[in-house]
Amino acid sequence: MTINHRLQVQDLTAGYGDRTIIEGLGIDLLPGRITAIVGANACGKSTLLRVMSRLLRPRGGQVTLDGAAIHGMPTRALARVLGLLPQSPIAPEGITVADLVGRGRHPHHGLMSRWGPADDHAVATALEVTRITDLADRTVDELSGGQRQRAWIAKALAHDADLLLLDEPTTFLDVAHQIELLDLLCDLNARRGTTIVMVLHDLNLAARYADQLIALRAGRVHAQGSPEAVLTEATIAQVFGLTARVMRDPVSGCPMMLPIGRHRLAAK
Amino acid sequence: MIATLVTPGRHRRLTRRRAVMLALAAVVAGLFMLTLMLGQSLTPPGDVLRVLAGQDVPGASFTVGQLRLPRAVIATLAGMCLGLGGAAFQVMLRNPLASPDIIGVSAGASAAAVFAIVFLSVSGASLSIIAIAAGLGVAALIYLLSFRDGVSGARLILVGIGISSMINSFIAYALVRAPGWSLQEALRWLGGSVNAVRIEQAGPLLAALVVFGGLVLSRSRDLETLRMGDDMAAALGVRVGAVRLSVMMGAVGMIAVATSVTGPIAFVAFLAGPIALRIIGPHGSVLIPAALIGAILVLGGDYGGKFLLPARYPVGVVTGALGAPFLIWLIIRANKTGGSL
Numbered sequence: 001m002t003i004n005h006r007l008q009v010q011d012l013t014a015g016y017g018d019r020t021i022i023e024g025l026g027i028d029l030l031p032g033r034i035t036a037i038v039g040a041n042a043c044g045k046s047t048l049l050r051v052m053s054r055l056l057r058p059r060g061g062q063v064t065l066d067g068a069a070i071h072g073m074p075t076r077a078l079a080r081v082l083g084l085l086p087q088s089p090i091a092p093e094g095i096t097v098a099d100l101v102g103r104g105r106h107p108h109h110g111l112m113s114r115w116g117p118a119d120d121h122a123v124a125t126a127l128e129v130t131r132i133t134d135l136a137d138r139t140v141d142e143l144s145g146g147q148r149q150r151a152w153i154a155k156a157l158a159h160d161a162d163l164l165l166l167d168e169p170t171t172f173l174d175v176a177h178q179i180e181l182l183d184l185l186c187d188l189n190a191r192r193g194t195t196i197v198m199v200l201h202d203l204n205l206a207a208r209y210a211d212q213l214i215a216l217r218a219g220r221v222h223a224q225g226s227p228e229a230v231l232t233e234a235t236i237a238q239v240f241g242l243t244a245r246v247m248r249d250p251v252s253g254c255p256m257m258l259p260i261g262r263h264r265l266a267a268k
Numbered sequence: 269m270i271a272t273l274v275t276p277g278r279h280r281r282l283t284r285r286r287a288v289m290l291a292l293a294a295v296v297a298g299l300f301m302l303t304l305m306l307g308q309s310l311t312p313p314g315d316v317l318r319v320l321a322g323q324d325v326p327g328a329s330f331t332v333g334q335l336r337l338p339r340a341v342i343a344t345l346a347g348m349c350l351g352l353g354g355a356a357f358q359v360m361l362r363n364p365l366a367s368p369d370i371i372g373v374s375a376g377a378s379a380a381a382v383f384a385i386v387f388l389s390v391s392g393a394s395l396s397i398i399a400i401a402a403g404l405g406v407a408a409l410i411y412l413l414s415f416r417d418g419v420s421g422a423r424l425i426l427v428g429i430g431i432s433s434m435i436n437s438f439i440a441y442a443l444v445r446a447p448g449w450s451l452q453e454a455l456r457w458l459g460g461s462v463n464a465v466r467i468e469q470a471g472p473l474l475a476a477l478v479v480f481g482g483l484v485l486s487r488s489r490d491l492e493t494l495r496m497g498d499d500m501a502a503a504l505g506v507r508v509g510a511v512r513l514s515v516m517m518g519a520v521g522m523i524a525v526a527t528s529v530t531g532p533i534a535f536v537a538f539l540a541g542p543i544a545l546r547i548i549g550p551h552g553s554v555l556i557p558a559a560l561i562g563a564i565l566v567l568g569g570d571y572g573g574k575f576l577l578p579a580r581y582p583v584g585v586v587t588g589a590l591g592a593p594f595l596i597w598l599i600i601r602a603n604k605t606g607g608s609l
Binding site: 050053054055075076077078079080082083084086089090091092093094095096098099102103104106107109115120123124127136137139159 | 493
């Protein structure tokens, strides 16, 4: 089990250039749990993830890890605790899966340290957990979308971070691969206690897989709490401007929503 | 042990990488010996080795020791500086077009040298110093002009190409205004060659390779991680800004010093990285192979320009003739596949 680190965001203001995207945002991420951040396009989800992973400097407020502001921490020390999978990561041309996964070991190496058995072990374990061991010597370019995403997850695993931030990890995946990926993240969370924070577009998957939902609206937290508390008809209307019906998912017991448009409405 | 799943593969790649590097080093050594042995006359390898050992060999000491050795040494060192500096830039900005000879660093050094030759009648060491200072100055200018919340690769390349064309028009102006005698000198300098080099000039090159090359190589793991994008690298603990600044300083230093000694040898910095990447493959850093390829290009280009073509051409003409088609091919290919290096 990993140590549970507490990531908190306090009174955060952030943006690009003259544009303020996030204003006065505060959240407290549950250690050892899965949190999904949802919201309409351009509500600040990705920006929030960028600030939390220190890719973007906040204008005001702060992000703290176990009480210390992350923007003052040594880069490598932070990287050992906090892992990130950006929305469209770049694989160096021609790199093999094993090498890509090995890149995840970077935070554990200083200027002089050499690759050791512990690194091989971490890479092999990550490949096995994500079930891509047989692809280890293939190049990333040859993989299908689902396999490639698993390779990136494996890289994040080899990183061995206690906190994993993922920006829309299921984009470009078909529904079976989406489920497979989220199951994988759940396994990771259950087995190693890794705290997982992900931006998700699919509200039903978010409600099913996350312990905590955070709904953003115009750069602020509109609602946060258990899926039951957040995924309501009222919240969906306010956050997405969408009429929806929310019911209980007969399989998982989690809330599930059905969007309602202007057409194809069967007469009562 | 679960690690046995990946360890053999890694060893295999490492072994192959070492073999390729050894082969490249052997080619460098071969071309080096060829330059020493075979010029207008053939010197047997035994004589060459004796001259290198410091013995006085009648008929060979002057040709090998005074004419060919400086040429071979300078070509090797300058090629390594150019190859290493160019590849470092390309890897850092994830773009083969980010080579210092395309974004204006070499052009800056050249313009200053031409200006100094034409209008100030400067030569020798002061010419080198002016060229180095201008190369560094232009690099700093490009960096500052493209700085906004950190430096993005694309912006730096575009600013660099713009600056480069401004500088080239300045060179053209200086050449138009140049009196006959200095025009010859300026043109010879602009051609990029290792003709008429002296062995003392190896000193600055070697120093640049050790100091600036060392600075760049010490960042090689960070550079490798940067190939996965700035965001991913930052998330993996790379201090992107600091790494960029030190790699840039090192690479620009090497390029400026090499250019100050040999003139701008066209496209070596630009070609070495991509060629090395094709040969060595994507495993591990491309920097040292690129330095070796740089040496091969300059040694081979110099030898080819001297003896394999109907007339004698300086090395810069040969590498330029190789580089231009490659540039076009790279642009066509980049449009098809997206990225590279």
